[in-house]
Amino acid sequence: MTLTEGKIGCVYQVERLQVKENVTRRLEALGVNEQTKITILNNKRNGSTIIRVRGTRLALGRLITDGIFIKEVQG
Amino acid sequence: MKAASDQKSITVGFVGNPNCGKTTLFNALTGASLKVANWPGVTVERVEGEAKYRSQRIKVIDLPGIYSLTSYSIEEKVSRRCVMGEEVDVIVNVVDASSLERNLYLTLQLLELGKPVILALNMMDIVEERGLEIDLHRLPEMLGGIPVVPVSARKRTGLEVLLHAVVHHSEEGLHSQVMFYSKGLEARIAKTEDALNKKYGKLPNARWMAIKELDFDEEITKNYPLDLPGVLDESYEKQIINEKYDYIEEIMEECMVNKEKKAASTERIDRWMTHRIWGVPIFLGILALVFFLTFTIGDFLKGYFETGLEWFSGQTLLLMQNIGAADWLVSLIVDGIIAGVGGILTFLPNIFILFLALAFLEDSGYMARVAYVMDDIMGRVGLSGKAFLPMVLGFGCTVPAVMATRGLESERDRRRTILITPFMSCSARLPVYVLFASVFFGNKAMFVAYSLYVIGVLMAIAVALVVDRLSPKKLENALLIELPEYKTPNARTIAIYVWEKIKDYLTKAGTTIFIASIVLWFVLNFNFSGMVTEVSDSFGAMLGHALVPILAPAGLGVWQIAVALISGLSAKEVVVSSCSVLFGISNINSAYGMTALSGVLGSQGFGPLNAYAFMLFCLLYTPCVAAIGTIRRETHSLKWTAGMVLFQLLLAWTAAVLVYQIGGLFL
Numbered sequence: 001m002t003l004t005e006g007k008i009g010c011v012y013q014v015e016r017l018q019v020k021e022n023v024t025r026r027l028e029a030l031g032v033n034e035q036t037k038i039t040i041l042n043n044k045r046n047g048s049t050i051i052r053v054r055g056t057r058l059a060l061g062r063l064i065t066d067g068i069f070i071k072e073v074q075g
Numbered sequence: 076m077k078a079a080s081d082q083k084s085i086t087v088g089f090v091g092n093p094n095c096g097k098t099t100l101f102n103a104l105t106g107a108s109l110k111v112a113n114w115p116g117v118t119v120e121r122v123e124g125e126a127k128y129r130s131q132r133i134k135v136i137d138l139p140g141i142y143s144l145t146s147y148s149i150e151e152k153v154s155r156r157c158v159m160g161e162e163v164d165v166i167v168n169v170v171d172a173s174s175l176e177r178n179l180y181l182t183l184q185l186l187e188l189g190k191p192v193i194l195a196l197n198m199m200d201i202v203e204e205r206g207l208e209i210d211l212h213r214l215p216e217m218l219g220g221i222p223v224v225p226v227s228a229r230k231r232t233g234l235e236v237l238l239h240a241v242v243h244h245s246e247e248g249l250h251s252q253v254m255f256y257s258k259g260l261e262a263r264i265a266k267t268e269d270a271l272n273k274k275y276g277k278l279p280n281a282r283w284m285a286i287k288e289l290d291f292d293e294e295i296t297k298n299y300p301l302d303l304p305g306v307l308d309e310s311y312e313k314q315i316i317n318e319k320y321d322y323i324e325e326i327m328e329e330c331m332v333n334k335e336k337k338a339a340s341t342e343r344i345d346r347w348m349t350h351r352i353w354g355v356p357i358f359l360g361i362l363a364l365v366f367f368l369t370f371t372i373g374d375f376l377k378g379y380f381e382t383g384l385e386w387f388s389g390q391t392l393l394l395m396q397n398i399g400a401a402d403w404l405v406s407l408i409v410d411g412i413i414a415g416v417g418g419i420l421t422f423l424p425n426i427f428i429l430f431l432a433l434a435f436l437e438d439s440g441y442m443a444r445v446a447y448v449m450d451d452i453m454g455r456v457g458l459s460g461k462a463f464l465p466m467v468l469g470f471g472c473t474v475p476a477v478m479a480t481r482g483l484e485s486e487r488d489r490r491r492t493i494l495i496t497p498f499m500s501c502s503a504r505l506p507v508y509v510l511f512a513s514v515f516f517g518n519k520a521m522f523v524a525y526s527l528y529v530i531g532v533l534m535a536i537a538v539a540l541v542v543d544r545l546s547p548k549k550l551e552n553a554l555l556i557e558l559p560e561y562k563t564p565n566a567r568t569i570a571i572y573v574w575e576k577i578k579d580y581l582t583k584a585g586t587t588i589f590i591a592s593i594v595l596w597f598v599l600n601f602n603f604s605g606m607v608t609e610v611s612d613s614f615g616a617m618l619g620h621a622l623v624p625i626l627a628p629a630g631l632g633v634w635q636i637a638v639a640l641i642s643g644l645s646a647k648e649v650v651v652s653s654c655s656v657l658f659g660i661s662n663i664n665s666a667y668g669m670t671a672l673s674g675v676l677g678s679q680g681f682g683p684l685n686a687y688a689f690m691l692f693c694l695l696y697t698p699c700v701a702a703i704g705t706i707r708r709e710t711h712s713l714k715w716t717a718g719m720v721l722f723q724l725l726l727a728w729t730a731a732v733l734v735y736q737i738g739g740l741f742l
Contacts, residue, residue: 054174
């Protein structure tokens with residue numbers, strides 16, 4: 001599943017990033033890497049999502065959330 | 076230790092993640108008053124200042140915030156070039172201690188650069204508030220023994236210690252190597268380092284460059300091409316990043332105590348502020364509140380300013396008549412300068428409240444949320460929510476708003492945002508609304524003014540939509556922004572912010588508006604044959620009359636209005652000061668002045684509908700010369716800027732004509 005399909009309040013683990021090269025690097029620099037645990041704090045119907053990752057919060061647009069593949073883990 | 080006199084000045088570069096408090100620290104150290112706010116990307120340019128530790132002079136460079144030392148965005152390029160250059164002796168890595176994990180990623184990169192690094196642990200107060208503890212003995216150990224100095228830029232603590240560390244550390248040798256990658260990677264780094272040294276001579280930071288070669292970094296591979304089959308066979312960037320974060324996890328494991336105890340207040344507030352349904356209404360409500368305060372409290376304070384101005388104008392007139400000053404001089408000073416400049420000063424309370432409210436918004440941390448809240452609406456017109464940040468700043472002034480577009484990733488997004496930002500009603504347009512709405516709409520003035528703000532936003536979005544439909548290039552850069560912790564706005568930050576804006580406003584009154592008033596007075600009192608007794612024979616009247624046929628369909632066919640609109644190009648407030656001079660009303664913002672204005676204009680058939688068309692025109696037409704200059708600089712295109720000016724004039728005229736003509740059918 002992708003981050004766009006995630007549910008508010010659930011914890012996920014990043015499986016892979018499939019976005020533009022420079023966005024991938026940017027996300028990785030921000031600490032969103034494979035295996036990183038993220039929590040969805042909020043999302044909207046258009047796909048933009050707020051996640052908590054490594055103690056900070058990031059707001060991401062749909063073009064990005066569609067390309068972040070995740071799997072659910074136990075919080 | 077060398078004698079103080081022959082010590083050369085040390086140059087320090089402030090590097091850190093966006094919104095970690097670099098500029099607050101810079102201000103505290105150098106006594107500067109640069110703008111700070113609680114959202115990422117406030118600083119877009121490098122700024123220099125000076126600090127002193129005992130007798131040692133220290134040059135401090137504040138740089139835009141970056142998340143890594145790659146070269147993807149404008150900010151990253153600016154900052155990276157600066158710290159890599161010879162100019163910087165010591166790097167002060169400012170770190171937000173409350174999000175240490177993410178901040179350390181940049182730290183690890185800086186440590187590889189081969190320059191002295193000092194870690195300034197900022198926002199320790201937040202760490203304590205949350206019940207977290209950082210092991211300050213273990214942390215430097217794990218970072219190669221670099222000095223780690225806890226500071227609070229806001230409370231101004233730890234500053235002396237930091238400066239001492241800078242002076243001391245600049246003389247000391249380098250820190251030891253901090254991070255060791257996995258065996259395979261280290262072998263590749265060593266081989267690449269060797270090859271670099273062989274091909275390009277001994278390099279001071281060969282290890283860093285070798286890592287960048289393995290990253291396939293654009294700049295390094297271009298300037299230092301290497302052909303190493305079997306070593307540089309693919310980009311190892313991903314692996315390098317992952318191994319850095321693995322090491323950071325180790326650091327966090329060892330240095331962070333009470334990791335799980337987190338204050339969730341920010342997330343609780345965000346549940347509402349970024350709510351999928353309530354987010355937008357809350358934002359609109361906050362804006363409405365800002366403008367409500369601007370009008371009500373502003374108007375309440377305005378009375379005092381008017382009384383003062385009236386008294387001053389009367390006294391000057393009396394004094395000048397008593398000393399027998401020439402009539403033309405009395406006219407220049409009383410009708411030209413005092414009426415023009417003084418008239419503008421009476422709007423100071425409104426401006427003050429507006430900027431106070433904007434300062435609260437920016438410093439609280441809400442601004443970044445606006446980007447998220449507006450992301451779907453902006454997405455429909457081909458922009459990301461981040462483009463809305465410059466637009467909100469546009470409520471204050473178009474100039475910094477246009478500069479803030481540097482935070483956007485692509486040129487396409489920047490130009491589109493620059494195109495629509497002037498439609499956000501800036502503070503200079505506020506006096507125009509306050510005056511004309513009060514004169515022609517009485518107690519409905521506030522709603523009329525609010526409607527103009529809303530039309531501005533809608534127009535911006537509509538223009539973006541049209542541009543998006545016309546241009547096939549689709550959005551490439553989705554929203555990606557960090558949401559900072561909410562915090563109580565800091566009194567000092569707010570004071571600096573508001574004072575700088577008030578100073579700008581007063582400076583503008585003393586320069587642009589002052590000169591514009593004199594020029595206008597001249598244009599209205601002279602023609603080719605010298606001074607005129609009737610204004611209607613002046614240069615100004617001729618020019619105004621020439622424009623009347625064009626403006627008449629918009630209900631603006633009064634020559635004085637035409638002149639006021641032209642003079643408004645120098646600064647939008649000048650539209651109001653011109654009206655004082657044009658209609659010979661000395662205290663235009665007072666009850667008396669307003670009655671006089673309504674009388675003069677009313678006698679020429681200029682009613683509420685005309686006034687609304689006029690305000691709409693002021694909202695939409697070309698911004699002031701300062702804004703146009705900034706837009707030209709930021710877009711590097713005279714042609715594009717000229718096209719924009721033309722477009723805005725056309726749009727303003729069309730909109731005013733439509734409103735006046737259609738409105739005329741109903742009223």
